Amino acid sequence: MVYSDRTSAGRALGAHLTHLRARHPLVLGLPRGGVPVAAAVREMIGGDLDILLVRKLGVPWQPELALGAIGEDGVRVFNPEVLAQVDIPARQLAAIEAREHAELERRRQVLRGPADPIPLAGRAVVIVDDGMATGATVLVACRVARLHQPVRITVAVPVSSTEAMRRVAAEADEVICPWVSSTLSGVGGAYLDFHQLADAEVTALLR
Numbered sequence: 001m002v003y004s005d006r007t008s009a010g011r012a013l014g015a016h017l018t019h020l021r022a023r024h025p026l027v028l029g030l031p032r033g034g035v036p037v038a039a040a041v042r043e044m045i046g047g048d049l050d051i052l053l054v055r056k057l058g059v060p061w062q063p064e065l066a067l068g069a070i071g072e073d074g075v076r077v078f079n080p081e082v083l084a085q086v087d088i089p090a091r092q093l094a095a096i097e098a099r100e101h102a103e104l105e106r107r108r109q110v111l112r113g114p115a116d117p118i119p120l121a122g123r124a125v126v127i128v129d130d131g132m133a134t135g136a137t138v139l140v141a142c143r144v145a146r147l148h149q150p151v152r153i154t155v156a157v158p159v160s161s162t163e164a165m166r167r168v169a170a171e172a173d174e175v176i177c178p179w180v181s182s183t184l185s186g187v188g189g190a191y192l193d194f195h196q197l198a199d200a201e202v203t204a205l206l207r
Contacts, residue, residue, distance in 0.1 A: 002192060006194075011043070015044065035051060066136035069140040075140055125145050127172070135167040139171055153173050156176045159177065
């Protein structure tokens, strides 16, 4: 199975989420790659669309591999298995985290601007990304969302590793993924078109 692009992946994913239509869900895309998937899901199941800002803390020489992730409201999570495999000095890890905090704030200003986020309290929330390799980014997104007291958190991704599914299942109320692979080396391999989205593409989808 290979998706042509993120929009087609979102439509395929949305077909597995029709049970949420009656809940008027709040669909949250993880910028940038998760937003076109989330927009397509929202077309399928209705509800509202917004973003949830999180940043992966990537290994410097292998950015796809997550040391952990940070999110809004100061939430952070680390991947102990990856940290045990790589030799990252504390000072370098702090520098990586500081850089990603700066990018998180930049994205908040550019993508959300002066608008307030849609409140999560009391909502059935669907957290959407374009895929999960380690699951660290989605894991921290679940923890950020949980702070705002939604009634339910569903994680929905088009593709995932089996390990990421296991990790995220411990945080979410429901995890939906039509393509789970025990040999997933990177999310990009599941797409024919996996281009790096520009901020303008994301803001256009949110409008």
